[in-house]
Amino acid sequence: MELSSRRAAIVAGVGLLLMAVLAAFANFGVLEDPHPGDGAFRLGVAALMAVAILDIVAAWALWVFYAPTDAALSTLAAWLRIAYTAVFLVAIARLSMSEVDSFREIWSISLTLFGAHLVALGYLVAKAKPVWLGVVLALAGASYLVDGFAKVAGYDLKLATVGGFGEVALIGWLLIRGARRAVSS
DSSP states (O other): OOOOOOHHHHHHHHHHHHHHHHHIIIIIIIIIIOOSSSSHHHHHHHHHHHHHHHHHHHHHHHHHHTTOOOOOHHHHHHHHHHHHHHHHHHHHHHHTTTTTHHHHHHHHHHHHHHHHHHEEEEEHHEEEEEEEEHHHHHHHHHHHHHHHHHHHOOOOOOOOGGGGHHHHHHHHHHHIIIHHHHHHO
8 A cells, every 4th residue: 555645744743743652651751760560660661662663653654755855865864763763672672671771871872873863854854845844853863963972972961852842843744734735745
């Protein structure tokens, strides 16, 4: 079954929205004060596994939506998100073994790949328009990249906390404008 551009925008937007909700639950509801072995902790691990699956769905849907703009760049952005997800799954596996610190270290490293994905996606979105959204996404990606490299160098900058605004803007744009734009094109 071929996915239309309109449906791709909706699938990507809904997938990203579900990821945001599940990740917020796992991060703020469970990982802030983890108690490995209890039911909430296991639910948090399951939520992160669902996030990883949705990451693959989002990578595919974003690839479908943006491939008409630049197929090579859309493919690169998708593969960067898939690479991030693979490393994220390794982190989740560590978490499932109650290795919370190991999870955090591996996840932190994986976010560098996520940052590269957002920079590529930002450039792609800017090419497709709206330019402002592309710039916001690229800046969000740059914040993840700087945080990742700073972490390796021993610094904890936490710049990526502002990066979430770009992701929220993308969700809104895909669900509201992206689906409409795809119908008219």
